[in-house]
Amino acid sequence: MTSTLAENLKTTDQAAQSQSSQHAVGDTAAPCPLKQRHALEARVIGEDDKPLADIGVELRKSATEKLRAKTDANGAVRYDGLQAGGYQLSLYELDQEAWELIKQEPLTDALAKSSGDAGWQDFSPPSREKIDHLVIEGECVTKLADRYGFFPDTVWDWPDNAQLKQSRKDMNVLAPEDTLVIPARRDKEIPAQTGNRYHLKRKGIPAKLRVRFLIAGEPRDNVPYMVSITTLDAQTVADQQGMTDAKGFVSVFVPPNASTATVVLDKGKWQQTYEFNLGYIDPIDTVRGVQGRLRDLGYAIENEDGILDENTQAAIQLFQLDHQLKVTGEIDQATRDKLKEKFLS
Amino acid sequence: MLTIRNAQMEVLSAQQRQKFVDAMCEFLRLQFKQELQGISQTSLQAKVSAALNSASRYGLRSHRDCCRYLNLAVTYGWEFEQLPENAWMREYLTDPNAGNPSQRLQRLISQCIYQMEVKENNRQMREAFGTVENLDADEEEQYDELEEDELLIANDWDKPNDLGQTP
Known part of the structure; x- marks a missing residue:
């Protein structure tokens, strides 16, 4: 499809508006004026x-x-x-x-x-019943709030979800088989x-996605970027472009059913492309959650399979070394805290 | 008093319809000169007539709605909503919660124009940005550079800024 086609359809549609909206095809009598x-x-x-x-x-x-x-x-x-x-x-x-x-x-x-x-x-x-929603991979409160017609904070702050909120902390980091209570709609x-x-x-839709880029510890500020979004239902989403802010952040709005975000950073020979699965990061207290964060932070994770294997331990060791933590290769609290701090969720 | 019998009404109605088909053929030839260049008048009349039957099945009966529907038919194909890739269009035209047939058609046309514009804008933006496709050849080399650069990527959903350190 080209803009010529879009322009054509616009033009022809405008021309069609001159036709009567009251006369039906084949009608022999005119409607009452x-x-x-x-x-x-x-x-x-x-x-x-x-x-x-x-x-x-x-x-x-x-x-x-x-x-x-x-x-x-x-x-x-x-x-x-x-x-x-x-x-x-x-x-x-x-x-x-x-x-x-x-x-x-x-x-x-x-x-x-x-x-x-x-x-x-x-x-x-429409149905107004309370629902106990069993979370599956890729779901987060923002996506579910959109699906059920809620403001995300309403769901997250609902008293029935207090325990989940306490354990997961971040509304956009839920684990498969978590139960999220969807209140009765008012x-x-x-x-x-x-x-x-x-x-x-x-309210609350679309959500804002922020991705931060650093190089050698310094923010990649004032760098041009372009972000393309794909959605679960393959809808056409407009690309967005801009410049990273002073702290190296790319900030864009994404539809709630977005599944991936592709960030193209910089132009010319320095251009690089990164793809992110949205809503697929597991909580920090799971091995998969740790693997996902390490991978996105640039550490070599071969499989995000939830198994604390040699490869994962090596990545943890490198992360611990980089951040002056005790190098154990184990997922201790200090490592989780630092990982969360660096990943920002 | 003038009395018009049903049979006469049907003849009149058929005449009105044929008149409309002819008017629509003329309208379409004016709007889609290139697209309809190779179609004979008889063939076009038959296609328009069939498309009007389809439009009628979606409750589109006014001259305006039929004309708008025909525009879509020429743009996307005479049986556009029957194509598997256009299943969404059929849903738009039949969604019982999307208003009356005219409102459904309006929503469909609006979505068609929006999609065309977004696709074209995306194409232009990608081209101006140096196109992702151009990167493919150098992709491996660039990822090597990425590791050397010790690039840190953090992401979140609308969290306050927090300056991190290089891993």
Whole structure:
């Protein structure tokens, strides 16, 4: 696909908008021109202030009369064919703490007008049951909070997860077979009037990924980088570029279902490429967790298999030597603490 | 009083439909000059007619929605949503929680344009950045350099900065 194709589709789609939205193909009678209706729009953005697609939005007229839609690639939803007046608007798949109204604005006269009739339906509400989720490899609170419609902190701070939080410390480092309690989802609606556009924010999504680069102990600051993200469902994600900050950090937003991040650092002959599996680091109190951190810190780990073999012990010894720790090749508390400090989680 | 019988309505409807097919052929030829250059008028009419039947199955009946759907058909292929790689498009057109047929189509078109733009922007950015592909030949050598440089990589998910030391 090329920009020419995108431009073509945009142009032809604009041309198609000149066609009637009221006349059906084959119709022999024209619709009543006197039936004036109204519209209402919503826009949803994420933590990075960019549009969020595929968010379920519900407009409710009464207990049994609802309209549901999903945001498009521009984070937008539009409801046509409404009678002038007030309704209830919600991101019905999300918990009350996972979204908020950030502003509202009147639509232009042209956008506020509509025709036809909205097709109200009686949708059953989404499940609100508490779930005990058994964690599998690659899952973390951010990913699971997105999947179940929560703000990540709501799940992590939920009293039922206190013990897990105490043992794992970091919400994005869970171990397979950990149990994360997903609370019962709580509804929230906001009043909405026809003729307005409501700007809503999905909280906590996307998450921020930070990767730090050092060379000979010094931050690789002010170095150009480009980051490409792949996701579990192979969606198309925009590459991001920038310059490392004064402390050598690359900082980018990543969608919650991101599986890998490829960082291309620098240009020309010094360019290097690094690939990271996201959400796949095990807790520091496991051998695999230690192996994963050592590997990402540049120590030679042949297999991340959870076995404290000769290769792993050699890497631990080298790490201990580098950090003036007692060289034992064993995973003692001082080694774990230093490893955690260096890996930053 | 003028009375129009059902049979007459059907004839009128068929005439209206044929008129619309012809208008759409003209519209598409104007919008997709190159793409439709090699297609005869009869063939194009048949394809448009079949595509309108498909559109109807997704509840797309207005002139505008049919026209927008036809744009997709020429861009992605006449039976685009039947292709395995475009299964997601079919889902967009049938998702019961994604609004009425017009809203579903709007969401699909928006996503198509977004994907095209992102792919193109990514291509341009990678090219400007020196393309990852260009690295492949030197990859082994560069990883050797990496070890010599004693490069430290740390990562986290939104943690405060913490200046580390070289391993």
